[in-house]
């Protein structure tokens with residue numbers, strides 16, 4: 001384990017990520033710490049290690065949202081909406097692929113409705129769509145999902161706030177230190193700059209890291225469009241010098 | 246012309262993908278049962294210790310409480326802990342007696358309480374010869390939390406170990422250290438530790454950056 005203890009990751013830039021307290025996103029007001037984070041100058045095994053999911057048993061359609069849910073298993077029927085492939089690589093800040101890491105995603109259906117007890121939006125549920133996917137990245141860090149493009153939806157924040165179409169994405173990376181949850185937006189969506197959750201980010205370049213790009217080269221003729229979304233997790237630094245203590 | 250040495254990041258170093266809240270529907274992706282979705286072949290959930298696991302079996306419960314004193318009913322937590330011998334088990338394998346990683350979520354049915362079924366972790370030895378007191382690393386996700394919060398649960402009945410733990414004592418305020426102590430109570434099936442996470446205000450839990 002001492003190899004793991006010698007690991008160092010590029011420090012997380014807390015000015016790049018959203019602040020905890022972002023009053024424009026109203027729910028953050030009461031859910032954001034007021035005290036400063038306590039920095040661990042020397043992270044320990046507890047932060048530098050993390051789970052390896054290669055032995056988690058997955059089903060054959062766990063990454064195929066067109067096929068992995070039927071409200072009534074006796075009936076067939078594909079989900080309503082634009083068929084898409086969402087794919088990309090998980091790499092670290094030095095461009096190194098992150099192989100065999102768990103990527104999980106969830107999303108609304110084409111009408112902007114989530115299959116969740118708590119979602120009461122007017123748009124109907126789709127009997128052929130659940131909205132969850134997961135997979136491990138391959139040796140080169142690639143992941144892939146087949147799904148439908150989610151719809152935008154209204155939510156209570158400002159009087160008239162709408163979420164741009166988005167897919168929630170969760171990635172573990174090599175350690176607890178690299179854990180990240182984000183959302184993929186769709187290039188060209190006019191709702192992106194209007195969204196109070198997007199606006200929690202101060203730097204437009206940080207927003208750009210969350211925008212999936214149309215990938216015509218990988219689109220399938222007469223079948224589906226493809227969106228490319230790479231995920232960058234904290235980079236593992238080379239340790240050239242050993243500290244004596 | 247761009248001044249050399251003025252780049253905030255060295256050439257070729259990418260920025261991390263930015264974080265966004267997990268949102269209120271996180272359960273669809275990470276806690277299917279709570280969303281009302283059918284289980285897949287295997288799910289990552291809160292039973293970290295099976296019947297064969299070595300060590301003292303414990304239940305860990307708590308609530309996440311916001312700045313108004315209200316329970317956060319859509320919080321999702323992830324746990325990472327050593328086994329009873331102080332060793333991490335990175336290989337996630339539901340056939341193994343113990344897994345270092347687990348997930349749980351507050352539920353409305355449970356009045357906003359979350360729960361892990363695990364064993365009490367052992368002290369973790371560091372390469373420099375020191376020991377960290379038994380602890381469970383916790384990551385907190387919820388609607389309104391823009392980037393997940395990292396904390397550690399320590400055990401109130403480990404006074405000596407806590408007093409010698411380099412991380413516990415890296416918290417400058419002794420008062421704030423107390424926010425990381427789980428309280429022992431008698432559970433239905435053995436010891437139960439209660440750990441409430443206060444996001445803001447009085448008794449605000451210590452959150453770490455690393």
Ligand SMILES: [Fe+2]
Nearest residue numbers: 163166168268
């Ligand atoms: Fe969403």
